[in-house]
Amino acid sequence: MAKMTPRTLSGFMELLPAPQQQMERIMEVLRETYSLYGFTPLDTPVIEASDVLLAKAGGETEKQIYRFTKGDSDLSLRFDLTVPLAKYVALHYNELSFPFRRYQIGKVYRGERAQRGRFREFYQADIDIIGDGKLSIVNEAEIPAIIYKTFSTLGLKRFQIRVNNRKILNGFYAMLGLTEKAGDVMRTVDKLDKIGPDKVKTILVEDFAVAEDDADQILKFIAITGGNETVLKALEGYRGKNEMFDEGLSELNTVVKYLSAFGVPAENFAVDLTIARGLDYYTGTVYETTLLDHPEIGSVCSGGRYDNLAEYYTDKPLPGAGISIGLTRLFYVLGEQGMLNPDLPTAPADVLILPMTDDLSAAIELATRLRENGIRTQLHCEEKKFKAKISYADKLKIPYVIFLGEDEINAGIVACKDMTTGEQTKLEPAATVYRIKAGLAERAKGSVILG
């Protein structure tokens, strides 16, 4: 028979078992942490009706959509988890209680140009808090606090959550009479890191007809950096000139205050006036998160406050605050940078039992006992040489191998080899279970991410 060469599409992550175990562990930390903060898990379809999904989209997004017909239906794959959330909340509005806090970890699809580290199918891990009409500013501090907790639990240390407020930016541009041009200006300012202040000024003046004085004002404004206290103090100098600005500054002060109360250390967050988030969507606090040792990666976790989650579906004002981790890309980067802890278990099992007798009853009984104790156990009953079975355990990094022969069965003991130390014990089953559990607890101690 002619064979089809198996292949996986480019831009689609498909992990081998060991890295997949690391990915699963990360997802578990996300689920657990999000749950601790009172977020409920949600799962929405990958496919939506195109008219529903694209009610808002346009431009670049629309080009990337996986859109197709099936029968009479015009269908699209979701390209983020926010639009499905908006649909969900509008559709189930009467059955939900607000504030509605949900997390969702799911695959989304964007037909981007394939390139290294860019994915067409990727996981996003989102949290959002949706209010009915109103939503307290406290949520805008709690959201980044949750991200801090999540990343810390994963073991990440050198990261910084950058915080800004769109009202400050919009208020500032209003002071200069640049409200109409604010979008263009912010997009230009966003390039500051890449092209430098001179180039930014040139573009502002030449491409967008910003007065030279105003351009200088803008550069001066975004040059406000330093510790959070310093930045907040410098911003006070602009107070009283624009109502929106003042509101934004008060909000930012509140968010910074509560971020501390939530236990986020000063070194893990920074007020950064260059953060705007491209989308028009955000109306208040905005966040980006960078890995301090890998700024070239850009933001690995972004979000903010928005006033109308579901304006394309309902007249009800549904303000919210949310943030999204680009999980697949983050995982890829962590792997590339050697930041995934290789010492955490990636084996499919904790124990491999090698029965040495024809009658397997004793081996099965022991496997059952280990499993009842929460020990992941595999019976190896294949017709293979002893050496091949040991090498199997070795390759898969299964930490313990148990040999069960006639002698051991008759003596009521278990021969157990610690594959790391080579040490072999012959103990009663209960003592073996105890020893294995202690060893596994020790091995599970590290965090998923190094540094």
Added chain:
Amino acid sequence: MAKMTPRTLSGFMELLPAPQQQMERIMEVLRETYSLYGFTPLDTPVIEASDVLLAKAGGETEKQIYRFTKGDSDLSLRFDLTVPLAKYVALHYNELSFPFRRYQIGKVYRGERAQRGRFREFYQADIDIIGDGKLSIVNEAEIPAIIYKTFSTLGLKRFQIRVNNRKILNGFYAMLGLTEKAGDVMRTVDKLDKIGPDKVKTILVEDFAVAEDDADQILKFIAITGGNETVLKALEGYRGKNEMFDEGLSELNTVVKYLSAFGVPAENFAVDLTIARGLDYYTGTVYETTLLDHPEIGSVCSGGRYDNLAEYYTDKPLPGAGISIGLTRLFYVLGEQGMLNPDLPTAPADVLILPMTDDLSAAIELATRLRENGIRTQLHCEEKKFKAKISYADKLKIPYVIFLGEDEINAGIVACKDMTTGEQTKLEPAATVYRIKAGLAERAKGSVILG
């Protein structure tokens, strides 16, 4: 602005938060149980190249595929998790160790005619053990034992795993010289429950030209029922006439013996000669699982032994044994039948904190403390009336509400209301944590499924 009416496509399950929590709990039990048996989690793309995915498919399957083009690529959504596994194992053959035990819980897509309880997007939860060239018969007993363990852990009691062996069927039909017609005969026999023996005989004789004597032999054969011992004994009467039959009978005896050794009670499995599994794919042991009180639902978990997992991709013989739970459909049925335990927590949080002071520091500190103790905690800082907040906790079934006012903060105590009993305590934080944890442990005691 004109609004788009939000809607979810028919045939796509989208759960409200409370049932979603139940679904998550079921998935967690599956992940944990599968892991205990040494299966490693796998995640493959939802989209595959059509030529790769459909290398084998044809007929009904192909019609149901979600297939489309994006740029120059002919793409399809996966319709099961077996073909992606075959591709994965063939593609990564050199990087895997065999036997390769993997589980995968993922969404698959079939554009079936929409009808109640039928889904176009649904979860399958699969386990498979793949051997390299050979695979021990013990695996064919372990697979249904894992399903028994999974369903029991979920709380299901009245279910039966029905076991047969394709070699017995093929051997039997060979005895009658009906090998060529075996497929048609088995498909007809499969309708026995629905149309009765007389109709089966008529179809066999009239539509498929089976001799009347042979049809009687077939009906006599499939009428072999009773306890496992009885059936196995009756089958002994056919031994010695066909080599394949004898081999199948020996395998079935072994599987039944080990099923007991794995601790599966006699009432939860049955040798059933009418089970064939439609697919030509299976070559040895086959399984179906029925809910005893809801036979009308059909099999909720099916699988079996196959000789060539990846024959369309590789010349390497990769025998395997696997089983698949149709999770979305099972969940739907359990809900319809009122079999989902309503007493297990479905709230997004265990505790709702109502701060009664302007300064939230104490409330945030308490929330942090509760979360550090593994208690899922939500701070309710919205500007709402006290009564509205209590009603919020009530609606969401949040079990504990904590009031934190000036008096409590000054006295170093916490006022905590058990929303089920109405009982209110004023205790120190540590004592409150202890009490809440004890209460939560009590509430979490039941199983997900009733009966």
